[in-house]
Amino acid sequence: MKADGFIASKIRFKGKVSVWATAISAFIMIVAVSVASGYRKALRDAITDTVSDVVLTDTAALRLTPELQEKLAQVQGIRDWEPVIVEPGIVRNGETLEAGMTGRLQVRIPEKLARKAGLAAGDPMLSYFVGEKVKLRKFTVAEVYQPSVELDDALIVYCPLADLQRLLGYAEDESGELDIRLEDGFRTRGGMIYKAGEIGYATGLLSAASSYKYSNLFDWMQLIDMNVVAILLLMALVAAFNMISGLLIMIMRSTPTIGTLKALGMPDRGIARTFLRVASRSTALGLAAGNAGALLFCLIQGTTHLIKLNPANYFVSYVPVSVDIPAILITDVLAWCVIMLLLLIPSMQISRIDPAKSVKGETL
Numbered sequence: 001m002k003a004d005g006f007i008a009s010k011i012r013f014k015g016k017v018s019v020w021a022t023a024i025s026a027f028i029m030i031v032a033v034s035v036a037s038g039y040r041k042a043l044r045d046a047i048t049d050t051v052s053d054v055v056l057t058d059t060a061a062l063r064l065t066p067e068l069q070e071k072l073a074q075v076q077g078i079r080d081w082e083p084v085i086v087e088p089g090i091v092r093n094g095e096t097l098e099a100g101m102t103g104r105l106q107v108r109i110p111e112k113l114a115r116k117a118g119l120a121a122g123d124p125m126l127s128y129f130v131g132e133k134v135k136l137r138k139f140t141v142a143e144v145y146q147p148s149v150e151l152d153d154a155l156i157v158y159c160p161l162a163d164l165q166r167l168l169g170y171a172e173d174e175s176g177e178l179d180i181r182l183e184d185g186f187r188t189r190g191g192m193i194y195k196a197g198e199i200g201y202a203t204g205l206l207s208a209a210s211s212y213k214y215s216n217l218f219d220w221m222q223l224i225d226m227n228v229v230a231i232l233l234l235m236a237l238v239a240a241f242n243m244i245s246g247l248l249i250m251i252m253r254s255t256p257t258i259g260t261l262k263a264l265g266m267p268d269r270g271i272a273r274t275f276l277r278v279a280s281r282s283t284a285l286g287l288a289a290g291n292a293g294a295l296l297f298c299l300i301q302g303t304t305h306l307i308k309l310n311p312a313n314y315f316v317s318y319v320p321v322s323v324d325i326p327a328i329l330i331t332d333v334l335a336w337c338v339i340m341l342l343l344l345i346p347s348m349q350i351s352r353i354d355p356a357k358s359v360k361g362e363t364l
Contacts, residue, residue, distance in 0.1 A: 026290020
């Protein structure tokens, strides 16, 4: 073991307040990263559930032929696709009429529509489709669902595709559009736009990225990311300045020790490395404690949704969290680097200590 490492193992960092400040800063940083990641995931999942990532259409009905499926399979980044019919309609129950949209999957209605129309699971639901002729269809409400994110005022009723094909005169392999879901790495504003262009070129059909329709949500996510960056920088600086004050106090208290080490021939850089090792160990301890607290908070919030939000302002009804391990590790490493770089400032104080004046009696 080198001399600076051996001496560092014998010196105890007494700035407990600085360690706690680092832990609190780390807690806030990790929570901020997790909440931002949760927001991105919740909003993108909501967009995917509503209109998917990329929508493929034709000038007439879209036919999902084997040739089209082969072309889609050759495009990198596509997770899956689903034929969809989107048709405006009117839902009726008794004397109440509510405008709605019929779409895919099973017969499910949003809670907002169920409340206005007085519908519940198991109730019959009359739907009118207005085109060249008014068509009436009777559905049964299988489920009332609560949207995870309030994207807009559209009331979306999910219906079986086969029913809509028969009702609207589509063939078995025809639909109004093809909803394409992308892999997570491409579910960004730029990624969706790029993939929409690539899919349109590969298939020769009309393709549109959902980031165009919901550009306000992507602006919201960008604003969140900017706020997170500001929080990370601020908390890293707070932790760094607290550690600087702790290191300065430790250096001042260890002035006799520093003088003795200088008298024994240890260079200033070696002494500085000794105290930086101690500060580094304390910084890592604070970051670890902050990480543990933040992960516990994410576990509680993720399972209980304890902290609520107003969906009219924040799109979601609770604070979403998503533990992104790579992002957390990067945050920890960058915070540690910023703190250690700033700790070089107080370590310069060591060069000003005169061993002839400081050696009066010392303790490690």
